[in-house]
Amino acid sequence: MLYFRFPFSEDYNFVDENLDKNPVSFHSFDNLEILDFSGEIESISKDEILSAEILSDSLSSKLPLFEEEQQSDYQQKLLKVIDFIKENDLSKLVISRRKLVKYEGSPINLSRTFLNLCKAYPNAFVYFFIKDEKCWLGAFSELLGKFNKKTSEFETMSLAGTIPVHESWTSKEIEEQKPVTDFIKNILNAYSEKVELSETYDHLSGNIKHLRNDFKAQIVREDVEKIISELHPTPAVCGIPKDFCRKAIGKFEKDPRNFYAGYIRVENDDFVQYFVNLRCAEFFQDAALIYVGGGITAESSPEKEWRETELKAEAVLKNIDFS
Numbered sequence: 001m002l003y004f005r006f007p008f009s010e011d012y013n014f015v016d017e018n019l020d021k022n023p024v025s026f027h028s029f030d031n032l033e034i035l036d037f038s039g040e041i042e043s044i045s046k047d048e049i050l051s052a053e054i055l056s057d058s059l060s061s062k063l064p065l066f067e068e069e070q071q072s073d074y075q076q077k078l079l080k081v082i083d084f085i086k087e088n089d090l091s092k093l094v095i096s097r098r099k100l101v102k103y104e105g106s107p108i109n110l111s112r113t114f115l116n117l118c119k120a121y122p123n124a125f126v127y128f129f130i131k132d133e134k135c136w137l138g139a140f141s142e143l144l145g146k147f148n149k150k151t152s153e154f155e156t157m158s159l160a161g162t163i164p165v166h167e168s169w170t171s172k173e174i175e176e177q178k179p180v181t182d183f184i185k186n187i188l189n190a191y192s193e194k195v196e197l198s199e200t201y202d203h204l205s206g207n208i209k210h211l212r213n214d215f216k217a218q219i220v221r222e223d224v225e226k227i228i229s230e231l232h233p234t235p236a237v238c239g240i241p242k243d244f245c246r247k248a249i250g251k252f253e254k255d256p257r258n259f260y261a262g263y264i265r266v267e268n269d270d271f272v273q274y275f276v277n278l279r280c281a282e283f284f285q286d287a288a289l290i291y292v293g294g295g296i297t298a299e300s301s302p303e304k305e306w307r308e309t310e311l312k313a314e315a316v317l318k319n320i321d322f323s
């Protein structure tokens, strides 16, 4: 099953798994796993979601053997990452961890958790799925791409840099977001004569904010999937050079990213949209793993980076319904 809600919409959707169409698919970070949801996109009411009442008790898998990375270990590792960034002259490298949430005997109401996330993040793409013994929920507003089938306009954004809502930007975040903008600009310029780029502005997300630029470009329909495969993973979730940074992530992160920092493709009559899968968590019968990361630069402070991941984890954590 899959429930989802588009950004700025009040309607909830599900996909009935009956037909040959594949309107929604989840792509893992490493692109090796694609989870398809086939059928028609149908609408579903809040009451129907509530009455289905899906609890963590009903999930088939328990959390496999897992050792959570502690603050001191994570910070030690980030010191090594910073050295690596300096040695290789990288502008940034995105490193992530998994925060463990044990239910301690009180099951989670996953349906209510989904609705809480929808309420808390009106500008986000919010989803909840259970399939092939996997269960994930997420809510985030970063667009990897949006293609308008009628006008052939392609939209995307560069989103990076994080600070608490009431703090002021420093050169660290500004320098962290720039490579994302440059990376996207270079790709779009190869596919379009006309690429529009907005000013940089603040993108609010609960207790934190990010730096953001929006792009618009006229493209041809046949290029959409090619552009997406060049864009993913952007330096907002990986780094540049892409393949070098992907390998470095594999070396520094002790657990796989799975669907975290991958993307979700959703197609309807008007658009094909691709949402970056951040602020997400994997749920098991007895515990959940919240996936969080951040862009590390030569200027990073390991302690601040740890705090940033804690703040990002809050985005999901505070909306979990312990029934």
Ligand SMILES: C=C(O[C@H]1C=CC=C(C(=O)O)[C@@H]1O)C(=O)O
Residues within 6 Å of the ligand: 094, 096, 159, 160, 161, 162, 210, 235, 236, 237, 278, 279, 291, 292, 293, 294, 295, 296, 312
């Ligand atoms: C990698 C994550 O966030 C990305 C998106 C916005 C800001 C980011 C940052 O400030 O590091 C990251 O690039 C995450 O939330 O796990």
